[in-house]
Amino acid sequence: MATGTSHPKRWLAHPFMSATIAASWLLLQQSFAVPQLITAAVLALVLPRVLAGFLGPQVKVSSWATVVRFTGIVLWDIVVSNITVAKIVLNPAREPRPAWVPVSLDIRHPNGIALLATIITTTPGTVSCVIDEDRHEILVHALDCTDPAALAQDIKNRYERPLREIFE
Amino acid sequence: MDTLHPLVDALISLMLVIGALFTLVGGIGLARFGDFFMRLHAPTKATTLGVGGVLIAAMIYSWASGRFGVPELLITLFLFITAPVSANLMAKAALHLKVQSKAGRPAVFDDGAETPGKQG
Amino acid sequence: MMPLALDIAVAAVALAMLLCAFRLFRGPEVTDRLLALDTLYINVVALVVLLGIRQQTELLFEAALIVAMLGFVSTVALARYLTRGDVIE
Secondary structure: OOOOOOOOOOOOOOOOHHHHHHHHHHHHOOOOHHHHHHHHHHHHHHHHOOHHHOOOOOOOOOOOOOOOHHHHHHHHHHHHHHHHHHHHOOOOOOOOEEEEEEOOOOOOOOHHHHHHHHHHHHOEEEEEEEEEOOOOOOEEOOOOOOOOHHHHHHHHHHHHHHHHHOOO | OOOHHHHHHHHHHHHHHHHHHHHHHHHHHHOOOOOOHHHHHHHHHHHHHHHHHHHHHHHHHHHHOOOHHHHHHHHHHHHHHHHHHHHHHHHHHHHHHHOOOOOOOOOOOOOOOOOOOOOO | HHHHHHHHHHHHEEEHHHHHHHHHHHHHOHHHHHHHHHHHHHHHHHHHHHHHHOOOOOOOHHHHHHHHHHHHHHHHHHHHHHOOOOOOO
């Protein structure tokens, strides 16, 4: 592999990813025999290096407390909005009022934007359709929404602010 | 299924039924809604609580019968990571093909000519 | 209680798959069919996991993992094909 002088490729540039790969391999094999340990180590070293071009720099998380709290909020929102959407689906008298909601972004970190879009889609009732990185905007399709501005503000307060605390 | 604690048994049964019912709700939404973008909300529901619930039940069952339940955990993580990516790509395809939407055409609209950017 | 819950769950997932199949044949847009296919494979993952619990084998869980991966890749490939008319540039 050609290593340029400006960006020398390092071994173990993504320690968290390496650890995850090794752990998943060992747990999938369900054995800690020597050959499996060697295979896990080789995979953990080689895979992040091969993928380095796609990964970008290592993410520095500024506050782990926020990560834990935010994970809880997102999981709770997934359950609550699932129930809300299920009510809409199961009530034949209730026609949903779909709307397009543009959400302007203050967050600039690419991984943060990707994570925000993922969270918007994972909570049922909203799907992020277009991520416009030039205009710093996510176009969200809401299943049932009468006030797009309020929804956009809600997404910003609830998800974007903690993400900015985590990534920036 | 032989020597499960009754509480564990009840918990697994509850998660199984909840998961399967939300999967069914996702299916009903897919069949019932009037336009593509509304139907797009169905798989996100089927994935999160639906398959998520079934997989949590499978994980508890594995732990109760003395295994790690790693494949189940990996499937859950994999589905949570990939489902939004495929939903986003399908939405882009639909916007590109100018599929009708009951919410009208979005004001801001690029027809997917640019690269989709990094995802999850 | 669990065998009964498993029966209910399998029935519900199978019904969901039938509804997906309805959307798959009905369309009307090609993206609707793609969406139905995507939902169908997610439901297949659930069904395979349920059968894995029912028949008490671990092998089926790994099969479900493979179904999940192949389903994702094929959805991405088809969506890109619809957007660009090309899968790999």
